[in-house]
Amino acid sequence: MLGVLITLAVVAVVAYCVLKNYYPPIILLIAGFVMLICAAVMGTPPMAPEKSTHFFGFDLGEAFTALMRSRLPGLGLNIMLIAGFSVYMDRIGASRALVKLCVRPLQAIRSPYVLLAVTYIVGQFMALFINSAVALGLLLMASVYPLLVALGVSRASAAAVIGSTCCLDLGPASSNAMRAADLLKTDVVTYFVQDQIPVALCVIATVAIGQFFVQRWFDRRDASKLSAEGAGEKQDIEKAFEGAGPVHYAFLPMLPLVLLIVFSPMVYAGVKLSLQTGIIVSIVIAFLVDLITRRGFKDCCKRTEAVFEGMGKVFTSTVSLICCAELFAMGVNKLGGVFTLISAAASMEGAGVWVMLFRKSYSKLLDVFSDFFPHFTRVRAAFSKVGCIQLKPLEGQ
Template sequence: MIEIILAVIVIALVFYLIVKNYQPALVLLSAGLVLFLLAFILGKPILGSGDTTGFAFLDIFKQLELTFIDQLSVVGITIMTLFGFASYMNYLGANDVAVSMITKPLGKIKAKYVLVPIVFIIGNILSLFVPSASSLAVILMAILYPVLKKVGLSALTAGGVIATVATIMPTPLGADNVIAAKTLGYNLFDYVFLNHAIISIPTLVVMAVAHYFWQKYMDKRQGEKAYVDIDESKVEQEEKELPPKYYAILPMLPLLFIVIIEIFFRDIKADVVVLTFISFFIALIIEFIRKRKLKDVLNQSFEFFKGMGQGFTQVVVLVVGGVLFAKGMQTIGVIDMLTQSVQHVQSAGTILTFIFSGATFLLGLVSGGGLAMFYATIELIPHIAASAHIDGILLALPMQLIANLVRSISPVAAVIMVVASVMKVNPIEVVKRTSVPVIIGIIMVIGLSLIIL
């Protein structure tokens, strides 16, 4: 019983600190260490005989070392490589070329509200190139807002759609997909395209339709108040010479290679890291052929490795914190108690889905993002799901999708604050425009998960 009380106190403290915008990675790392310290005090073994240092207190930090090694060996290097490639593509201007080419035809559409669902879908496709929701929002406000304004759409409609574009697009290049697939024991391609996609794609289509009717209704309700001026200084982009149009294909090379190999050459065992490095060197060769200055090309290519560092600091440390926290919960004995309690419960899968999804929604709403919750619990899900006699994906996938969706209705989320500051309005005004489509999306995610998975 004492274990449960101590665990609840630690969980409540973690929730509070993340809500108060403390660094989530360090919060989770610290909480994991505290749980191991409590386990040490309670006389529980920290490590097995093969890994122990010989002194239980030092085993706490040995566990931290082993967690870093384990996560960096597979998940960590994958995430860092993907971040590095995205950073290099951004430096080359390949992402800008792709965004420009995809959005350019929108100016020919004259029926203004027809643009709403189209922009939403195209924006989600563009999130494959620019995974950061706030960065993509700035780019789209700069490129798309003039187009949308020209056909008569209000600024709040444009902002409401743009604030929801980087959400649940199924892609094997997403860090959360990489982690979920590995933890749940799925092939990455199968997890994304045979599970994630059958939930996320119908949800995105329904959200696009919901956007059409909701933005039209809100424009009619708000009248002239919806047509606010934007702060153009916040979306002005540096003038830079863009590379040729064929560079638009470069950011998609890893995804194309993954799809081609998984569909036509399944006997070939090439993971995301291998295919991303191949894509990097292809881009490097193309840059050299175009510029004919090897020294400059090699110097510029170091952006790839700088991006890998960003991947470590932005995601990998958070994942390590989440895994350490989960292992701390296991070591103190709480997970065993939880798994035993759900073994004979009727409809345990449905109940657990609502519990995990609800907790993710609440944390994401008040903190601006639910992925910290996802990373902190994904390691626990296989054990809990096995005890409830269900596939772990039933718990993990709704959590993952909701963690990404809820960001667009949190007034403290970076993407909401970016869009609000560009339009010089209160973030709540943006949330009013995103709320109905996102809530409908969340309901779709839970409903489809319970029906299909």
């Protein structure tokens, strides 16, 4: 029971700190160390005896070091290389070239809500190669958004579709896909092709159709606002393509995915290509293409700095968070609080009866409280409109 109380207290403090905008990795790291210390006091050491440094203070550091060693060469390095490649593609103008190539055909579609649905599909396709959701969103907002508004779609609908283009975490470059493939003991390309694509095609089609009908319904409901919104924005579309590379640069962001699929067990198993090697090869090819196209060796070398800038930024924002969160999870597991709660819930026979009794008593308590505090009745009614408080008792009570 003590483990449960400590776990709940630490989780509450972590939640408070995160809400107050403290740096999440260090908060999770400190919380993990606190729980490991508490677990050690309760008889569960942070490290197994065969891996112990034989000094408790060093064992705490060794626990985190072991997590770093297990994550950095694998998932951590994958994420950093992907981020570095993505920043490099943006630096040389390849990302903008890809968006320009994909967006140009959309301008031939004159039906606003057909364009809305197609925008979602094209955006989801581009998300496979532009791994930064922020970068893709900004590019689409600068290129497709004015076109949608000029055709009569409301600003809210256009922004909603663009914001949802990264809602599916797809592709070998996805950290979630890497982790899922690791758990399934398969390579990430096989997982992407055999497991993700069949589901993703159905989801993308469903969401695109839903965007067509839902956004049109909302726009018709707010039809009076549309005429004033769309004026004078179509001329801004060209600004999105400033800094875009030549048209053949559009194929550079696709290189890692193409290489990984071609040299995979599903296509050609004679050559084994890892994700990390595929990205490194793609960076080298992109560098050579940039050098041949622009013929400025010093400038081309300078632009490759973006690779390491991107790797460093994603380490501070994502990889460090993963490692610190895993130490936090280790502390939770060592304390045994979550396991205790799960075991207690599983062993409770007739738990539903207790929940029903609590619900009925809670409703009676609200009635009594409302009698003594008339103003609370209005607050309660306001909450009930959004479903926060159930006022009606269950049938049969």
